[in-house]
Amino acid sequence: MRIGDLAEKSGLSTDTLRYYEKIGLLPKPLRDTAGRRVYDQTILRWIDFLDRLKSTGMGIRDRLRYADLRTMGSASLSSRRRMLETHRQKVVDDIARMSEMLDVLDDKIDLYKRMEAGEPVDPSFESCARTEHGAPPSLKGHTDEQST
Amino acid sequence: MRIGDLAEKSGLSTDTLRYYEKIGLLPKPLRDTAGRRVYDQTILRWIDFLDRLKSTGMGIRDRLRYADLRTMGSASLSSRRRMLETHRQKVVDDIARMSEMLDVLDDKIDLYKRMEAGEPVDPSFESCARTEHGAPPSLKGHTDEQST
DNA sequence: ACTTGACCTGGAGTGCGCTCCAACCGGTAA
DNA sequence: TTACCGGTTGGAGCGCACTCCAGGTCAAGT
Structure with missing residues (x-):
């Protein structure tokens, strides 16, 4: 799956996808031999959740913080839960x-x-x-x- | 009522009040002999409604359009109603x-x-x-x- | 008379969240 | 071979909604 396909499936533009990657919202994808981004299907779920956080009023800072915590794995579980509880309220x-x-x-x-x-x-x-x-x-x- | 009092009562900063006036969201108030803005109590209701429109996701363009229609008086009643119905949805x-x-x-x-x-x-x-x-x-x- | 503080104007600066662009590269199809 | 298409990068630009600042005026209190 290349960036154009992902754009179509996610509803984001290729520019936005690269922008999200640049600021750290999206993990850096693998590249093919020509240096082009190759995505796994699973990224769609993450993008969907990010969209939901955004469309329910979470700013980019907090989404970034959540994304950072996510990369830390299970050690950040309770921090992430607390963020979600705050957002829930x-x-x-x-x-x-x-x-x-x-x-x-x-x-x-x-x-x-x-x-x-x-x-x-x-x-x-x-x-x-x-x-x-x-x-x-x-x-x-x-x-x-x-x-x- | 001067701009500082209005800021306190409305929850907006004096800068924001002047900015809203500049772009046309707020009507130009009377001035006292020293050239200072003097507001009537009724402006508070308008500001409150503007706040509600904003905090429920209406952008500045549409608020501006609504404000413009408002200044046109009863001739704009149905346009305003249609805007509100659109926003309601x-x-x-x-x-x-x-x-x-x-x-x-x-x-x-x-x-x-x-x-x-x-x-x-x-x-x-x-x-x-x-x-x-x-x-x-x-x-x-x-x-x-x-x-x- | 002097100081304080609230106000005035015009304009610059900020943060968010993209969006667009130029200039380039590489794979595929006619 | 050539043309095109879809990618690549870095960086500039944009619209929204303020926010801040410099430099000034004025009225009222001590």
């Missing part, structure tokens, strides 16, 4: 934040729909108190142009 | 991806705990087939050093 927190935002968005989308329908809406009585809608009692007469 | 997808990752992490953390306890573990039989653990039948004898 971040993911849990992120899911909570995302879910909250979903409520905010639903309220807002609903409000906009009602306004588009020409329904008279007083933002002060909107259910969602944590968006920029929902004026406090002290503010009166603000319109969507000011608050949204 | 992204958030839903993100939550799904995060939740999936949670399962992956739980499996992996559990595996590591068992390995730390000295329990013999054959990664081939691991429950989680979508991580870099869980070798396909064709691969045999790979150890954590190769696969994790």
Whole structure:
């Protein structure tokens, strides 16, 4: 498997694969007689896991640290577990934040729909108190142009 | 309310507030006689909403576009609604991806705990087939050093 | 009167994460 | 043989989102 095949299978560009190798995220692969990188299938699992770490918000530093620990073998097992547990908590927190935002968005989308329908809406009585809608009692007469 | 107070209340730095103003995310505030920015309380709701958009993965371009639409008033209501609906779907997808990752992490953390306890573990039989653990039948004898 | 501190502007610098490029090399097919 | 294709390297460039700094103004407190 050469770098082009791996790019296709992994969804990363050849440039990105070489970049990941350069910074140490990917192990240095074997080379064929012409000096070209030759990959084993197993690298795909590692890339997939790296992608997951990245797409769930782990930065390059931590991914690099995890990759380094991985090369150290079983001696680093507990360090890696602790990293994953820390990351797990971040993911849990992120899911909570995302879910909250979903409520905010639903309220807002609903409000906009009602306004588009020409329904008279007083933002002060909107259910969602944590968006920029929902004026406090002290503010009166603000319109969507000011608050949204 | 001056920029320092707003920074404290919003959690953004004064530099960031000025930067947001420069690129157009925040409306240009009034100035006092000395040329200093004076903010109204209502800006806090807008900043909070911008923060939410950002922290749920909306990039600066789209936030800028939304901010621009906002300044156009009610004429942009349906465009804004469509943007929010698009973003809502992204958030839903993100939550799904995060939740999936949670399962992956739980499996992996559990595996590591068992390995730390000295329990013999054959990664081939691991429950989680979508991580870099869980070798396909064709691969045999790979150890954590190769696969994790 | 002087000092302190918050503010002002414009512009440079930073870190992340790629992405692109020039210039080159080697194997294969017409 | 020639042309092409897919690799190789090192290094430059880019978009995002700030962050920091120099050098200045102004208002208020001692």
